[in-house]
Amino acid sequence: MSSVLANPTEIQASEPADVLARLNEFLRDAIAAEVAYRMTAERLDCSPDLPYLGLVRQFQEEHGLAAEAIREQITQLGGEPADAQGSLGAWAAAAKCPPGLFPQGRDGNSAIQHLRDGELHNFENYCVAAASLDAGSRQLLENLLIPTLRRHVRVLNELLGD
Numbered sequence: 001m002s003s004v005l006a007n008p009t010e011i012q013a014s015e016p017a018d019v020l021a022r023l024n025e026f027l028r029d030a031i032a033a034e035v036a037y038r039m040t041a042e043r044l045d046c047s048p049d050l051p052y053l054g055l056v057r058q059f060q061e062e063h064g065l066a067a068e069a070i071r072e073q074i075t076q077l078g079g080e081p082a083d084a085q086g087s088l089g090a091w092a093a094a095a096k097c098p099p100g101l102f103p104q105g106r107d108g109n110s111a112i113q114h115l116r117d118g119e120l121h122n123f124e125n126y127c128v129a130a131a132s133l134d135a136g137s138r139q140l141l142e143n144l145l146i147p148t149l150r151r152h153v154r155v156l157n158e159l160l161g162d
Contacts, residue, residue, distance in 0.1 A: 020079035090121035
């Protein structure tokens with residue numbers, strides 16, 4: 001994970017319209033993550049994984065806060081936030097899992113694995129885009145969004161035993 005940021009390159013910031021489009025993509029991803037965690041939390045109510053509900057709700061709230069920070073950045077740059085949820089994209093598999101967090105059955109698929117995959121998707125997108133964004137947007141990614149996702153991935157990996 002950290003290797004993506006280990007070698008910062010000198011890249012000119014993209015055109016303002018490109019930066020706004022990228023930030024709106026990140027906004028949609030943050031909204032999708034918040035929805036996926038909310039749906040997962042709703043399914044934990046009757047599962048043996050109920051003790052993890054607090055953690056799932058915390059991650060849901062943190063994605064909501066990330067979405068708000070991205071909205072503010074878009075507005076500050078003179079853009080219009082794309083608040084429509086749209087497709088769940090990388091988060092769709094997590095939103096469709098059966099109740100519980102951990103693997104059940106032979107296929108080994110679980111909400112927690114899909115949540116981690118969604119976190120990794122967003123993390124990689126942020127890391128790749130950071131160098132091409134304006135200074136304020138890059139600071140948002142490097143100081144808030146990337147560290148939060150790094151922590152989410154670490155915690156989910158620990159729960160999975162990875």
